[in-house]
Amino acid sequence: MIMISGTAIYVLWLREMKRYVRAKSRIIGSILQPMFFLVFLGLGFNRMAVPGMKPGVDYIQFLVPGILGMTLLFSSSMQGLSVLWDREFGFLKEIMIAPVSRTSIVLGRIAGGTTTTMMQGLLVLGLTFVIGFRVNGFLNFLLALVFMILIAFTFIGLGLIFASRMKDMQGFGMIINFIIFPLFFLSGALYPLDNLPSFIRILSYADPLTYGIDGLRGTMIGLNSRPIGIDLAILCGFALVMLFLGTYFFEKSESV
Amino acid sequence: MKAIVVDQLTKTFEDVTAVDHISFEVPQGELFGLLGPNGAGKTTTINMLSTLLKPTSGRAEVGGYDIVKNRDDVRKSIGVVFQEPALDGKLTGRENLEFHAMMYGLRKDERNRRIDDVLALVELVDKARVLVDKYSGGMKRRLEIGRGLIQHPKVLFLDEPTLGLDAQTRRHIWDYVRKLNRDKKVTIILTTHYMEEADFLCDRIAIMDHGKFVALDTPPRLKDVLGGDVVSLEVEGNAAPLDDAFKALNWLKKYTRREDVLNLTMEKGERRIPEIITLAQQLGVTVGCVHLRKPSLEDVFLHFTGRTIREQEANASERNRTMMMGHGRR
Numbered sequence: 001m002i003m004i005s006g007t008a009i010y011v012l013w014l015r016e017m018k019r020y021v022r023a024k025s026r027i028i029g030s031i032l033q034p035m036f037f038l039v040f041l042g043l044g045f046n047r048m049a050v051p052g053m054k055p056g057v058d059y060i061q062f063l064v065p066g067i068l069g070m071t072l073l074f075s076s077s078m079q080g081l082s083v084l085w086d087r088e089f090g091f092l093k094e095i096m097i098a099p100v101s102r103t104s105i106v107l108g109r110i111a112g113g114t115t116t117t118m119m120q121g122l123l124v125l126g127l128t129f130v131i132g133f134r135v136n137g138f139l140n141f142l143l144a145l146v147f148m149i150l151i152a153f154t155f156i157g158l159g160l161i162f163a164s165r166m167k168d169m170q171g172f173g174m175i176i177n178f179i180i181f182p183l184f185f186l187s188g189a190l191y192p193l194d195n196l197p198s199f200i201r202i203l204s205y206a207d208p209l210t211y212g213i214d215g216l217r218g219t220m221i222g223l224n225s226r227p228i229g230i231d232l233a234i235l236c237g238f239a240l241v242m243l244f245l246g247t248y249f250f251e252k253s254e255s256v
Numbered sequence: 257m258k259a260i261v262v263d264q265l266t267k268t269f270e271d272v273t274a275v276d277h278i279s280f281e282v283p284q285g286e287l288f289g290l291l292g293p294n295g296a297g298k299t300t301t302i303n304m305l306s307t308l309l310k311p312t313s314g315r316a317e318v319g320g321y322d323i324v325k326n327r328d329d330v331r332k333s334i335g336v337v338f339q340e341p342a343l344d345g346k347l348t349g350r351e352n353l354e355f356h357a358m359m360y361g362l363r364k365d366e367r368n369r370r371i372d373d374v375l376a377l378v379e380l381v382d383k384a385r386v387l388v389d390k391y392s393g394g395m396k397r398r399l400e401i402g403r404g405l406i407q408h409p410k411v412l413f414l415d416e417p418t419l420g421l422d423a424q425t426r427r428h429i430w431d432y433v434r435k436l437n438r439d440k441k442v443t444i445i446l447t448t449h450y451m452e453e454a455d456f457l458c459d460r461i462a463i464m465d466h467g468k469f470v471a472l473d474t475p476p477r478l479k480d481v482l483g484g485d486v487v488s489l490e491v492e493g494n495a496a497p498l499d500d501a502f503k504a505l506n507w508l509k510k511y512t513r514r515e516d517v518l519n520l521t522m523e524k525g526e527r528r529i530p531e532i533i534t535l536a537q538q539l540g541v542t543v544g545c546v547h548l549r550k551p552s553l554e555d556v557f558l559h560f561t562g563r564t565i566r567e568q569e570a571n572a573s574e575r576n577r578t579m580m581m582g583h584g585r586r
Binding site for chain 2: 005007008010011014015018019022023089090091092093094095096097098099100101254255
């Protein structure tokens with residue numbers, strides 16, 4: 001029988017919130033990075049004819065959901081990988097020694113990670129509002145929020161899988177360079193996927209972020225390449241599988 | 257009632273046996289010490305007893321609960337202070353304690369009361385609202401000891417509680433540990449590689465080497481194994497006449513002489529010194545210098561393992577390095 005402790009989930013979430021609010025430089029850095037992407041890529045390519053782009057679509061409009069997806073990808077996978085930091089700084093033992101089920105611990109981490117990722121995403125989205133980006137209506141905004149949450153779930157799960165399999169920080173850079181960046185470039189965040197050679201395009205179909213970004217683009221600016229329902233269903237599937245695997249590997253991992 | 261029962265407990269990492277079929281019992285209220293060099297298996301033992309590691313074989317009970325089958329019950333009955341700090345530096349001292357108390361399911365009133373209690377006990381009341389990153393090493397250690405007590409554990413594990421602390425802070429921590437054991441009746445299991453720490457604090461000590469117990473007894477009885485105090489004399493002139501006279505003394509346990517240096521082993525050496533000097537003078541030998549040495553746990557360790565703990569340390573770090581390389585390849 002699995003006992004879920006609401007208090008444990010709450011206190012793990014609360015810890016994440018406190019850490020997030022206190023790390024001002026981290027917040028600023030993680031907002032500046034997507035904004036730089038948006039401004040420089042946006043300005044740089046805005047006047048250029050991006051191949052495969054539908055006529056009449058502004059590149060910056062096209063780019064905003066992509067950069068939002070990027071923000072969510074980086075923020076949530078870092079949250080999943082934060083188990084590694086806790087292991088490095090010893091705090092993981094304090095968590096693992098407590099008389100609460102491992103499932104409660106994972107749920108607490110997912111709750112905290114999702115909240116900070118969403119805050120990050122909404123901050124970036126708010127800034128794009130300042131530079132003139134508009135979402136097509138309130139209902140679409142709500143649907144976009146659903147996509148954002150699903151992206152967060154998926155990559156927190158992915159981060160947890162890797163963090164549970166690793167003993168130390170050594171493989172961290174490898175994961176960023178060989179997993180996270182390819183996921184980003186394959187997702188169509190920066191350009192329409194039609195531009196990619198067909199063998200790479202096949203890889204992009206295996207990338208959960210592809211469906212996330214297509215869904216965000218569909219809900220936000222009405223520019224999806226698949227029906228939104230399909231994006232939603234596939235992303236839901238990815239999120240469930242990743243969360244399940246992340247939980248499974250975390251529960252199996254040794255705490256020291 | 258036994259606080260801890262360990263039976264043939266073993267942990268193997270790949271091809272290294274860190275803990276090798278150890279068995280022992282700790283009655284409630286005892287302050288039990290695990291003494292040994294780094295790499296002897298002390299921390300692995302603690303990690304198994306505190307449910308962080310699963311044993312390869314053997315079994316153990318803590319507070320009456322099996323460490324594999326009833327992990328949650330064991331976790332509720334113990335407090336652990338780890339060798340490496342396990343605090344969140346981005347939280348204040350009080351927040352670290354609150355996190356802990358909530359993980360143990362304490363309700364708000366009870367939580368606040370106990371947090372105030374332990375903060376007072378470890379004298380951190382006025383630092384409670386400071387981020388732990390700003391704490392000194394000694395303060396962190398005190399906060400962790402306090403944290404381990406919030407859930408009122410039956411058994412408290414302290415893994416190298418004074419490692420890397422200055423002498424003054426070390427004394428301070430010793431006082432806390434004693435106070436806890438005597439006033440609050442907490443059973444304490446302490447690991448250390450400081451002889452004087454084990455000697456000063458522990459009711460009983462297990463000397464651990466290469467994953468095995470080589471001795472287990474009270475500190476005085478461990479020292480008795482060595483036969484008592486050693487009185488060394490340096491004499492002037494011909495010392496030969498002393499040999500027979502000293503060997504005839506019925507209270508002398510051991511006698512050796514190298515040129516003009518004599519080593520005599522006996523109990524209560526300080527009471528025998530006048531007699532020894534008088535005897536020497538009667539035989540016309542002048543004593544130039546007397547030295548009394550009480551056996552230390554260091555000598556006990558040397559006796560049981562054939563090495564001093566410092567020699568051991570060097571070998572152990574060598575072993576650790578090979579183990580870590582093994583990890584890296586995986």
